[in-house]
Amino acid sequence: SCGRLIIVFPDVSIVISRIPLQRMTTLRSQLRSTHHLDHFLRDHQSDIFQRTYGQCFPAGASLHLGRSAEKLYNFMDAQYFGQISLGTPEQNFTVVFDTGSADLWVPSSYCRPFMVACLLHPRSGAFESSSYTHDGRVFSIHYGSGRLLGVMAREMLKVGSVTVQNQEFGESVYEPGYTFVMAKFDGVLGMGYPSLAVELGAPVFDNMMAQKVIDQPVFSFFLSNTSGQEGEVLFGGVDENLYTGTINWLPVTQQSYWQIQMDNVKVQGAVSFCQREQGCQAIVDTGTSLIAGPTRDILLLHQFIGATPTSIGEYLVDCSRVSSLPLVSFTLGGIDYPLSAQAYIRQEMIGDKEVCFTGFQAVDLSSPEGPLWILGDVFLIEFYSVFDRGQNRVGFASARK
Numbered sequence: 091s092c093g094r095l096i097i098v099f100p101d102v103s104i105v106i107s108r109i110p111l112q113r114m115t116t117l118r119s120q121l122r123s124t125h126h127l128d129h130f131l132r133d134h135q136s137d138i139f140q141r142t143y144g145q146c147f148p149a150g151a152s153l154h155l156g157r158s159a160e161k162l163y164n165f166m167d168a169q170y171f172g173q174i175s176l177g178t179p180e181q182n183f184t185v186v187f188d189t190g191s192a193d194l195w196v197p198s199s200y201c202r203p204f205m206v207a208c209l210l211h212p213r214s215g216a217f218e219s220s221s222y223t224h225d226g227r228v229f230s231i232h233y234g235s236g237r238l239l240g241v242m243a244r245e246m247l248k249v250g251s252v253t254v255q256n257q258e259f260g261e262s263v264y265e266p267g268y269t270f271v272m273a274k275f276d277g278v279l280g281m282g283y284p285s286l287a288v289e290l291g292a293p294v295f296d297n298m299m300a301q302k303v304i305d306q307p308v309f310s311f312f313l314s315n316t317s318g319q320e321g322e323v324l325f326g327g328v329d330e331n332l333y334t335g336t337i338n339w340l341p342v343t344q345q346s347y348w349q350i351q352m353d354n355v356k357v358q359g360a361v362s363f364c365q366r367e368q369g370c371q372a373i374v375d376t377g378t379s380l381i382a383g384p385t386r387d388i389l390l391l392h393q394f395i396g397a398t399p400t401s402i403g404e405y406l407v408d409c410s411r412v413s414s415l416p417l418v419s420f421t422l423g424g425i426d427y428p429l430s431a432q433a434y435i436r437q438e439m440i441g442d443k444e445v446c447f448t449g450f451q452a453v454d455l456s457s458p459e460g461p462l463w464i465l466g467d468v469f470l471i472e473f474y475s476v477f478d479r480g481q482n483r484v485g486f487a488s489a490r491k
Contacts, residue, residue: 094111106305107250108329109187111313111321114274116169116379119438124336125346128402169379169467170313170321171275175218175248176259183276187311187323189348189376190464190479192287193231194196194247194294197276198240198261203424221246231288238262244443247294250405252303258291260276281309281376281477286346298325299479307480310427311376312489313471323376333474333487340423342482347373350484352423352463355387363387366464371459372420374475374484381434382453387461389452391418397448407435409446420469427473434468 121127147210168186176181176196183196240262247257262277280287281295298304304326310330313321317367322329328337340350352372355363362368363383383391396417397405415431434449449468455461476485 092325099290106324106326107252109174109250109312109323109325111170111172113170113313113315113320117274119306123440124436134201135151138180162316167274168377170324170376174279176245176257178221178246178341179219180248181219184274184275185279186275186377187279187281188375189281190375191278191280192282192284192378193229193260194241194257195231195238195260195262198263200490219245223256223314225258231260242291243293243404249298249325252298254294254297254301254303255269257294257297260379264461278377283345285345295325295479308478310474310476311470313467314404314491315471316491326474328474332490333397334490335487337474337476337485338423338425339478339481339483339485343371343459345482347375348477348484349373349457349462350422351459353421355383355391355463356417356419356421356426357391359419362394362449366460368459369421370461370463371457372422372463372465373455374465374470376467376470376475378464379436379468380449380464380466381468382451382455382463382464382466384463385452385454388450391450392448393410395448403452405450407446409437409444412437412446420465422486427469427474429469429472433472 094189095106111135118127154260168188170187171184172187174185185194185196188269220397225244227242228239229242230239240260242258243261244258246255247254247259279294281293284293284296287293292300295309299307306327308327310328311321312324312326343349343351350372351369352364353369354361354365382388391407392399395405395407395418396411397407401407412431412435415435417428417430418434419428421427436447436449438445438447449466453464472489473486474489476487478485
C-alpha cells in the first residue's frame with residue numbers, strides 16, 4: 091500500500107503517504123564499471139553548457155555561477171529512487187527525493203530527439219494531459235555534474251496517496267552529458283526550503299502543507315541496504331516500526347538546506363574535527379550516498395583511516411582491513427551517532443576484483459557560520475531521519491535493522 095487514510099473531510103482527504111524507495115547503483119559506480127569515470131570527471135572541469143547555451147536565456151535567468159554552484163545539485167552519488175505521477179491521465183516518473191534541493195523537474199515532451207537522455211526516459215505528455223497548464227518561463231539548473239534547461243508548467247501531481255493540485259514543475263528540454271543518459275532516475279523532487287529553489291513557485295512539500303493534504307507538516311526517511319526492504323519516504327508523519335529508541339531533535343539553523351549544528355566529529359572516541367566551541371554546520375542530504383566535509387578535514391580523516399587517494403579524488407582501503415578500521419562518530423545535540431567501518435566503506439566489484447572505497451568525500455562549501463559538512467546516505471542508512479517544517483527541526487533515531 092502507498093498510504094493510509096487518516097481523516098476525511100467533505101472536500102479534502104488528509105493522509106500519511108508512504109513511498110517505497112528502491113536502491114540502485116549510483117552513476118559514479120556505473121561510470122567506474124564501464125571505465126568512463128576518469129573521462130567524465132575531466133570533461134566536466136569546464137562548463138561547455140555556459141558557452142554554448144548562455145545566449146538562450148535573458149540576463150540573470152539563473153545562469154550565474156558563484157553561489158548557485160554551491161547548491162547540492164550533484165546526483166552522481168544518488169542511490170535511492172521512488173515513483174511519482176503527473177497529469178490526467180497519470181504518467182509515472184522515477185525521481186530522487188532530495189532534501190538538498192527544492193525544485194521538481196522531469197523530462198519534457200519538448201525535449202529534442204537528438205538528446206539521448208530524453209530518448210531513454212519517460213517525458214511529460216503536455217499534449218495528452220487535461221490538467222496541464224503551460225507557464226512559458228524558462229529555467230536553468232546548474233548541477234555539479236552538468237546543467238539542464240527547460241520550461242515551466244503546472245500540473246496535477248500524485249505522490250503516493252497524496253494529490254497536489256497545480257504543482258509548479260520544470261520540464262527539461264536539454265539534459266547534457268553522461269549524467270542524465272546513464273541515470274537510473276527520470277527527474278528530481280526537491281524537499282528543501284523554498285529559498286533554495288531555482289524555479290519560481292512553491293516546492294512540492296510547501297504545496298502539500300498549503301493544500302492541507304497531509305496530516306502533519308513532517309516527512310521522514312528510512313533507508314536500508316537490506317534486500318527486500320530498501321527504504322521509504324513518508325509524507326505527513328513518522329513510522330515507529332522503522333526505528334528504535336527515541337527521536338532526538340536538532341533545530342534548523344538556516345532555512346534553505348536542512349542545515350543543523352554539529353558539535354564535533356570523533357575518530358575512535360577522540361574529538362578530531364569541528365573542535366571550535368560552536369562546533370560546525372552540517373546539511374542533511376538524501377540526494378547523495380556520501381558524507382562530505384572540508385578538504386583539509388577529509389584528508390586528515392583518511393590519514394586516520396589509512397586510506398590512499400586515487401587520481402580522481404576517491405580513497406581506497408585494503409578490503410582485508412575493514413574489520414579493524416576505527417569508529418567515526420558525529421556528535422549532534424550532545425549525542426554521538428557512530429558509524430562502523432562496515433557502514434562507511436563501500437565494497438564494489440570491478441571486473442573480478444573487489445575494491446573498497448570510503449564513503450567520505452572532500453567538498454568545500456561555505457556558510458556564514460563556517461565550512462559545511464554533508465550527511466548523506468552513509469549516515470542516513472544507520473539513522474532514521476525526520477524533517478519537521480512545523481517546528482523547523484530535524485530528528486534522528488537508530489534505524490531498525
